[in-house]
Amino acid sequence: MSDFEATLDMPSLGVLNGSKETVQIRPMTVREEKILLSKSLTPGDKFLKIITSSSDIADPNEAKRLPMSDVMFLFIKLRNLSVGSSGYRNKVSCSMCDQSFQWEIDLNTQDVKQLKSEEEPYTAELPRCGKKVTLKHMRLQDQIDVDKMARTRKSLAVGGINDPNFLSERLAALIVSVDGNDKALFAEKCKFVDSLITQDMQILNDTMADHDFGIDLRTTATCPHCDSTDEYLVRLDPTFFRSPRKLSETDGN
Ligand SMILES: [Zn+2]
Numbered sequence: 001m002s003d004f005e006a007t008l009d010m011p012s013l014g015v016l017n018g019s020k021e022t023v024q025i026r027p028m029t030v031r032e033e034k035i036l037l038s039k040s041l042t043p044g045d046k047f048l049k050i051i052t053s054s055s056d057i058a059d060p061n062e063a064k065r066l067p068m069s070d071v072m073f074l075f076i077k078l079r080n081l082s083v084g085s086s087g088y089r090n091k092v093s094c095s096m097c098d099q100s101f102q103w104e105i106d107l108n109t110q111d112v113k114q115l116k117s118e119e120e121p122y123t124a125e126l127p128r129c130g131k132k133v134t135l136k137h138m139r140l141q142d143q144i145d146v147d148k149m150a151r152t153r154k155s156l157a158v159g160g161i162n163d164p165n166f167l168s169e170r171l172a173a174l175i176v177s178v179d180g181n182d183k184a185l186f187a188e189k190c191k192f193v194d195s196l197i198t199q200d201m202q203i204l205n206d207t208m209a210d211h212d213f214g215i216d217l218r219t220t221a222t223c224p225h226c227d228s229t230d231e232y233l234v235r236l237d238p239t240f241f242r243s244p245r246k247l248s249e250t251d252g253n
Contacts, residue, residue: 004056008077010070011214015118016137018065023074024056028082028241037238042151044144047071051140054078064141069214071140075236076107076215083241088234094223095230103221103232104246110234115213121176124207126200134176135208142173168193171204 004024014021028050035041035049051063051074066074079088085108093100121134146169153163172189176182184192196204217234234240 006077006081008074011073011112012067012070012115012137013118015115016067016120018062018139019067019070020057023070025074025078025081026054028054028078033241036241042144042147043236044140044147047075047140048144050075050078064139064144066140067214068138068140068143069212071143072217072236073112073215075240076110076234079241080107087246088240089246090232090235090239092221092232094226094228096228097223097226099223099225101221101224102246103219105219105234107234110219111216113213113216116211122207122211124204126196126203128197128200129195131179133178133204134182135174135204135211136176137211138170138174142170146170146173165190174208 003026005027006025008023008025010020010023012019032050032054035046035053038046041049048060048063051066051071052058052060055074057063057066079085086106087104088107089102089104091100091102121136124133124135125131126133146166149169150163150166153165168190171193172186175184175189175192178184178189178192218231219234220229221232222229
């Protein structure tokens with residue numbers, strides 16, 4: 001039975017190890033929405049379950065090899081297919097005046113960057129420590145692994161954002177080699193990340209941004225209270241598929 005309704009050209013163009021050129025998707029059902037709302041599953045596990053039930057990638061091992069940039073793209077497209085691209089709303093606290101407001105965008109208008117170079121791993125040269133680091137693109141399996149580590153520290157409730165270890169581990173998971181040594185243990189890679197001088201860290205982040213691809217999850221919004229404009233993120237949280245109710249003019253604050 002083929003009930004797929006859309007075929008996606010993936011931003012990775014299918015040229016990375018484990019990535020696919022095209023993926024077919026079907027609209028999400030209440031079953032998948034329940035997965036998204038689950039409190040016992042980590043974000044990576046939710047991605048895995050929803051991909052295997054809503055796309056033609058039925059094999060979990062195949063899904064785990066997908067680049068995370070493709071996974072994010074796939075999720076935006078799943079939403080567009082299931083509830084429409086417009087009306088994605090998010091309520092945020094203004095970074096200037098701290099008052100909350102709601103912004104709304106059409107997800108079809110977000111830029112999609114295709115993979116520029118199929119070279120993987122790619123290299124970053126760090127001037128302060130004098131080391132050459134090679135990096136790979138994050139896969140769903142890496143996300144599942146770092147989620148698991150954060151879960152053991154019980155820090156996943158805050159999405160890892162307030163967990164400094166989560167950031168080191170996320171980066172360590174992408175390091176293939178340091179100065180040609182690709183045999184380092186994961187703990188040693190974490191230690192290496194923690195030892196980096198800020199300038200080297202900046203270069204590492206810039207290099208990753210240069211090689212990044214997929215859908216741009218950033219958007220700008222203007223606070224109606226103080227008129228300041230800032231950058232906000234489309235979040236794949238439980239409200240992603242069902243945005244909060246639209247605030248009327250009289251709701252205020
Ligand atoms: Zn404001």
